[in-house]
Amino acid sequence: MDGIHDLGGKEGFGPIPIGDDTPFAQAWEERMWALSRAGILPPGTTIDWFRHGVELLGPRDYLTWAYFNKWCTNHFMLQIDAGVSDMDEILTGRAKEPGPPAPVLSLDDVLEANRKANTDFSTRPAAAPRFAVGDSVTTRARMHSGHTRLPAYARAATGTVIAHHGAHLLADEGARGRHVGEHLYTVSFTAPELWGEGADPRDTVTLDLWENYLV
Amino acid sequence: MATFDSEKAAAIHRHLHSHLPSDPALRVKALESLVVERGLIAPETIDAWVEAYSEHIGPKRGARVVARAWLDDAFRARLLDNAASAIEEFGFQGNATGHLIAVENTDTTHNMVVCTLCSCYPFSLLGISPSWYRSAEYRARAVREPRKVLAEFGVELGDDIAVRVWDSTAELRYLVVPQRPAGTDGWDEDALAAIVTRNAMIGTERVLLAGAT
Numbered sequence: 275m276d277g278i279h280d281l282g283g284k285e286g287f288g289p290i291p292i293g294d295d296t297p298f299a300q301a302w303e304e305r306m307w308a309l310s311r312a313g314i315l316p317p318g319t320t321i322d323w324f325r326h327g328v329e330l331l332g333p334r335d336y337l338t339w340a341y342f343n344k345w346c347t348n349h350f351m352l353q354i355d356a357g358v359s360d361m362d363e364i365l366t367g368r369a370k371e372p373g374p375p376a377p378v379l380s381l382d383d384v385l386e387a388n389r390k391a392n393t394d395f396s397t398r399p400a401a402a403p404r405f406a407v408g409d410s411v412t413t414r415a416r417m418h419s420g421h422t423r424l425p426a427y428a429r430a431a432t433g434t435v436i437a438h439h440g441a442h443l444l445a446d447e448g449a450r451g452r453h454v455g456e457h458l459y460t461v462s463f464t465a466p467e468l469w470g471e472g473a474d475p476r477d478t479v480t481l482d483l484w485e486n487y488l489v
Numbered sequence: 490m491a492t493f494d495s496e497k498a499a500a501i502h503r504h505l506h507s508h509l510p511s512d513p514a515l516r517v518k519a520l521e522s523l524v525v526e527r528g529l530i531a532p533e534t535i536d537a538w539v540e541a542y543s544e545h546i547g548p549k550r551g552a553r554v555v556a557r558a559w560l561d562d563a564f565r566a567r568l569l570d571n572a573a574s575a576i577e578e579f580g581f582q583g584n585a586t587g588h589l590i591a592v593e594n595t596d597t598t599h600n601m602v603v604c605t606l607c608s609c610y611p612f613s614l615l616g617i618s619p620s621w622y623r624s625a626e627y628r629a630r631a632v633r634e635p636r637k638v639l640a641e642f643g644v645e646l647g648d649d650i651a652v653r654v655w656d657s658t659a660e661l662r663y664l665v666v667p668q669r670p671a672g673t674d675g676w677d678e679d680a681l682a683a684i685v686t687r688n689a690m691i692g693t694e695r696v697l698l699a700g701a702t
Contacts, residue, residue, distance in 0.1 A: 275495075281628040282605030282656060290626045290641050297617030302514040307617060308538035309521060311584070312530040318491040325607055330499045332506060341608065341623045343513035346520055350509070351501045356491045359523065361508060367519035373528030384537045385545060388583040388613055392573070395588060395660040420495060423658040425605050427632065439588070442659060451493045458659055469633055476651040479632050482659035 275326070275419050276426060278333035283427035283469070299340075306342040311388070314349070316356035322448035326421035327351050397455035399441035404457070404485055409435045411461055411488045421449030424487040428479075433463035436480065444484050457485040547616030550581045551664060552685035554614070556678045558591075559669040569593060572664060576614060583613030585662050592655065593666040594695065599650050600665045601639070601692030603631035604657040611662035615690060622691065632656055642693040665692040672699035 298304040315324065327348040328336075336344065353359035363369055379387070405411055415430035423445045441455035462480045465473035492498075509516055524530055554576055558565040568575040572591040576582055589611055592600040604610065608623040621627055630638050635652045646652070655663045667689040673681060688694035 283633040284629040287626040294620035302517040314524045367522035369526035372526045376531045378531045379534040391584040392582040392587040
């Protein structure tokens with residue numbers, strides 16, 4: 275999807291807001307983070323459907339809303355989409371069909387839950403890898419309108435495979451609710467290849483790219 | 490059940506835009522109330538998660554790992570070989586570290602991490618990212634003009650240093666292992682860990698100061 279979220283290389287932005295050095299500027303942001311650790315997503319939601327939901331915010335909202343505001347609003351979108359909430363419930367914060375209270379987890383419980391959240395996205399490959407470390411590879415020039423992790427700035431670019439990670443779940447399919455494994459490679463591009471001759475030839479940008487993204 | 494329908498999702502977003510209160514604090518309050526009433530989570534559990542990520546899970550974990558790598562060559566080799574498994578020796582594994590990769594700065598290489606498409610970050614090792622890491626400015630500029638970005642952070646690079654920017658486009662997450670500064674001979678792990686900063690592990694700081702503690 276050629277969305278506003280695909281920010282890599284976009285020009286016109288000013289200085290990095292280095293002074294915004296803390297994780298949370300407001301208490302509600304910390305609350306939102308904690309809520310998102312807690313397994314409140316509607317059934318069937320994948321990490322990439324969540325990401326795609328954020329990408330589908332209106333472009334003006336995407337650029338101006340606080341990061342955790344986008345997360346919160348995306349939770350509402352996912353709830354309505356999955357039919358677990360209606361607009362009334364979201365506006366009032368009151369559930370029409372309350373459930374029994376959830377069990378209280380202690381600090382130790384949530385630290386253990388965090389340890390167990392080191393999700394393994396690797397999977398069995400369906401086919402032999404097409405590329406090997408050291409190969410020169412070229413990325414697709416165009417992408418579909420769904421969720422993808424090939425940024426616009428790295429399309430139709432030629433780089434070198436510096437690592438092969440076996441098969442990982444393909445993000446594009448995850449956003450469609452499907453679990454499809456594909457070989458994943460780390461590909462290094464020279465700065466001039468991505469940004470033109472004025473770029474510093476000493477520098478590189480490295481991306482993790484599925485085989486599907488390579489022609 | 491999620492529909493995975495992009496056009497429907499975009500339409501719901503537009504609808505939400507025109508109905509939700511603009512104050513995000515009110516939005517989060519409504520979300521919390523709704524999921525608590527449904528019995529998906531207890532308010533005390535939300536408090537516990539806040540405590541976990543404010544008191545226990547944060548950049549001190551990453552600093553400990555870096556300090557160990559400086560002191561213990563065998564650990565350093567394990568970290569560079571498979572960082573996801575190496576941090577299990579500390580019990581630091583968790584959210585977004587299942588495919589952790591450690592990249593080491595050298596005299597001629599400086600590493601810097603970004604996620605241009607969202608804001609991926611190795612949460613369980615470094616805690617929550619600083620706000621600037623999630624900013625449009627950092628996401629847009631880090632890949633295109635890393636030297637200018639580094640200069641804004643006060644990082645001066647010699648002519649013989651190459652910059653390697655790692656854009657976290659899949660589920661791999663990156664930890665920069667900074668160089669051990671001069672003047673730290675004989676320091677123990679606690680003393681070394683105390684001088685390793687979060688920004689150095691993202692790659693927006695290069696030279697750590699032995700006198701910083």
